[in-house]
Amino acid sequence: MNRLILLSIIMLMPLCLAQDISVEKLLAYNKWSSQHQRVYLNEHEKLFRQMVFFENLQKVKEHNSNPNNTYSIGLNLFSDMTKQEFAEKILMKQDLVDHYMKSISQKETHNDVNIETQLNSKNLTLATSIDWRTQGAVTSVKYQGNCGSCWSFAGAALMESFNFIQNKVLVDFSEQQLVDCVISANGYQSEGCNGGFSFETLDYASKVGITTLDNYPYVEVQKKCNMTGTNNGFKPKQWIQVPSTSNDLKHALNFSPVSVYVNAYNWVSYQSGIYNGSDQSNIVFNHEVLAVGYDEQGNWIVKNSWGPFWGEHGYMRLAPNNTCGILNHIYQVTA
Known part of the structure; x- marks a missing residue:
């Protein structure tokens, strides 16, 4: 011994x-x-x-x-934290999300045509299952550290996948740029490690561009914005909020990955399987992730930002329908 x-x-x-x-x-x-x-x-x-x-x-x-139980839990990097500490260090601040969710409805959509036209939902035959990882459209799983910056990872991942679908190049974008620059001084309501909103990252990137992770590395804390000019890389042109139904989410996922808000309070020890452990009677939003597909049983496949050693190599499968509130706030880049 x-x-x-x-x-x-x-x-x-x-x-x-x-x-x-x-x-x-x-x-x-x-x-x-x-x-x-x-x-x-x-x-x-x-x-x-x-x-x-x-x-x-x-x-x-x-x-x-x-x-x-339909899923297993296990030991991971959070196993010496209480659930309260986990929520405080890793999840977004609840008062921030609660305060702003009602006031952002007019800022969530940036498109000039009907949502149904954007998704081409009338003419699209839904795949039995879809997983954008198999098509090379998803970057590696990242680790946000002790910082509630999941929104920046969801926003960056959303743009990474659309950039691949549009330009056939998979590039890691800078979450740190979003944490540092999508701030109140620039007209946004996101607050770095306290939490934020992926659709604000899209608005910011559409004006300034988002640079690569190599050019602007992630450091787990909010710093001074180190970006000038208006031509710094990829720029999304249009995005939408997807209607809050399972069928609409499936339609959207047949077009590209999407970002989703969820209640992740009970995700701390998830290891594998189909997660159905959320309290559906009291859905609060404290985390944002990237939905990359669904399987033949209708389980949602999501990419998290807690590193590759959490869950199923950094991913999670959620039970069908509105598990953890996944259907309530869905964002998609469309051009």
Whole structure:
């Protein structure tokens, strides 16, 4: 046995006895903390994080032992966080989203023709299933870090996919440019790591252009906007808000990936399977992701921004219909 692991077990044995914590759980914690390179400020914080980890480990075992569950959960980079901390550090600030969702309806659409014409829905035969990853239209899964900047990742991903469909070139765009520049000083209501709106990234990029990730790397915090001029790369010309029905979302996904707002409060430990664990009676919006398709059973396929080691290699499958509020706020680039 590794000497460091053995020493940790010996030092924590009194605490383990008091908390009914097994050597098996300690070994699981040491393996996990080594894998995720956890370093804490002091022993008090370390002990607290261990207790949180043990509690989350127990939840994983209990959930996965129930054969009626359609999805599994597991340990990941968030396993030493409470759900409240996860919401505070990773998700968008609820008051920001709640305050602005009602006031942005007039800014959500930027097109000169009817939505139905844009999607060509009358003439389009829906595919039984569609997955834009198989067509090379989706960039690699990114990691937003401890910053509620999911909206910038959803906006960048939306433009990346449309750029590929239109120009046959897959380029990683700069989320940091969006975090730094889609701000109140430039006339927007997005607030960096507190949260924001992908349709505002489209408005910004249509005027200024969005540069590449290589040119403007992501740093997990909001900084001063380091972009001048009005010809900085890809510029979307038209975009729409897609009507809030399953059929309309499927029509849209037959045209291109779309960005969607969701309630991701219970996503923290998702590992695989068809997720149906949201409270449909109380849908709040605190996260934005890219929908890249649906399968033959109508499950939605979404690309997240929590890294490739979360979920199904950074992706998630949501149960059909309005699971997690996926149908309420859908945005699509159309030109």
